Amino acid sequence: MMSVNVKLDVKMAWRNIWRNTRRSVLTISAICFACMILVFMLSFQLGSYETMINASVNMSTGHLQVQSAGYHKKKSMRLVVSQPGEIGGILEKIPGIAAYTFRANAFSLVSSNKRSRGVLVTGIDPEREACVSTIKTMISHGRYLEQSDTNQVIVGNLLAKSLRVKPGDELTILGQGRDGSIAATAVIVKGILSSGIDAFDRSTMQIPLQYFQAVYSMGDAVHEVVITAKSLKKVSKIKKDIQKGIDAAGRGNGLVVLDWMELIPGLLQGIEMDLVSGMIMYLVLIIVVAFSILNTFLMSIFERTREFGMLMAIGTTPGRLIKLVLIESMSLTLVGIVLGIVCGSLITLFFQSHGIDMSGSSEFMKQYGIPARLYPRLSLVSALVGPAAVFVITFLAALFPAVGIRKLKPVEAMTHI
């Protein structure tokens, strides 16, 4: 019986929607447009965040790092990861890790024939580094480091410009070793890299790790074990596994595992800020649509006051009338939402395969090495969260005029002008 009643209610609601075709089409279009924008924009935002994170981690930090406790804040030469090979052995056993490498850093004074600059010199394992970061692909002049290289160096193009050096020129490095001794060496510029990120190109100087360890009296120690994950989603699981492995090996006291959010908090804050400003924009959009829908529902009820009076007179309870009106408004909303999800998903899928050119992008994007072409990424979350919010707010907008029916009295309603 209930299903039969609902069937007639739905039939009435559906026919009532099309009593004023133009108004219903306009309202459905507004809902559809809002949902379409929400699906596309959320997919674009979430997709670009993943691109931003991957671009940033591939450029410098990796998804995860194992460091000596306190190193991330102090960058002290003495806070090292000793026996990094043991850590490497632990990492080899953990599924989901794409690659890992070792790095060591030292602030030093670097001089060319003409100029001197304070620089963070980084020791890298050329082969492993090429699997973890994209730096090898950014060499604009000269060549990238090889495993057999010793006193050779890769320099950022702005730093090279500042020092006035080119491939083949000599640089002198003067710093402090891990044991407090003076670290000094002369190196040859092998290649110059251009990442397009000014801050990176102004400060990068990389030398082979073994040579670094020798110059800076590091022994076999490093400062960072840099890890990339096969998928961003697996990072937190891998972090736990690494921590477990380190603890099991008895290295848990002195070492910490940091994820990309801890390593580059500025990126996370940027994403959060963008997400919040996006949410505010979406909320405004939904509220504007809700008002338009509220207007439609109010008009629709106002126009049919006499009809409601007659329905109450013949024994329809106000509760049933409210149910009828809500079925009507929600059917209208659902049509708009479904159309919006379909259109939004199709548009998103198109740009997901073709990308969106962002070459005129802001400094913020440049800062994190985000590529010029961004790709939205359609997911269940991006396709449904926005439309679900539209549904909830529209339901509340529809509830207001519907509940007003409760106040109607049959005689007054039937004589309503």
Added chain:
Amino acid sequence: MNNIVELEKIKKTYLQGKVDIPAINNVSLSIKKGGFVAIAGPSGSGKTTLLNIIGGLDQPDSGTVRVDGEKFETLTPSRLAELRLFKIGFVFQAYNLIPVLSAAENVEFVMLLQGIPKKERLRKAHAILDDVGLSGKYNRRPAELSGGQQQRVAVARAIVSNPSIVLADEPTANLDSKTGQGLLELMKTMNKEKKVTFVFSTHDKMVMDYAGRLVRLRDGSIFDDQSK
């Protein structure tokens, strides 16, 4: 108890701006089961108000109303709605039908509210539409029916569940005389065959002629009550 309607000392006043306008003034009236009664009077005489009070659509300021033994003043609004659904049929002057439903669906609607199963609803709706001369027009929507046909659907809807009484507020007011006469013939037939009590409000001479009893109102009071 042979009376279907019993009104005792009914008073009803409307507030128009700051002035009280008496609509019904101390009216007492009894209507027998199976009656075919017209309540007549000029505009503003209180006939529609009286009909609304009998139908439980409006409440009197004082006095008692009993329909089929139910005393209205003791009923909650939802019980009153239930009473209207099961015991009272309505035919209004206009805006009688649900525009988005077909003739059969309009008739079915009341039965649906009463919880009658689909099969029985359909059978009864078609049968009653046949009775009121609308065979083959089951699926027409109100906009596809003439004014007279719409009123016939309204009558069909009013009597389909065998109510105790049908209240018709100026049912012929929007119809031409020939169509109006046809509608009255139909209601008279239903009154005779199905023993349904009909009470009209009207100022139409033809309706008054058809009535078995004519109650005349003037300024909210009964000044004439004749049975034929």
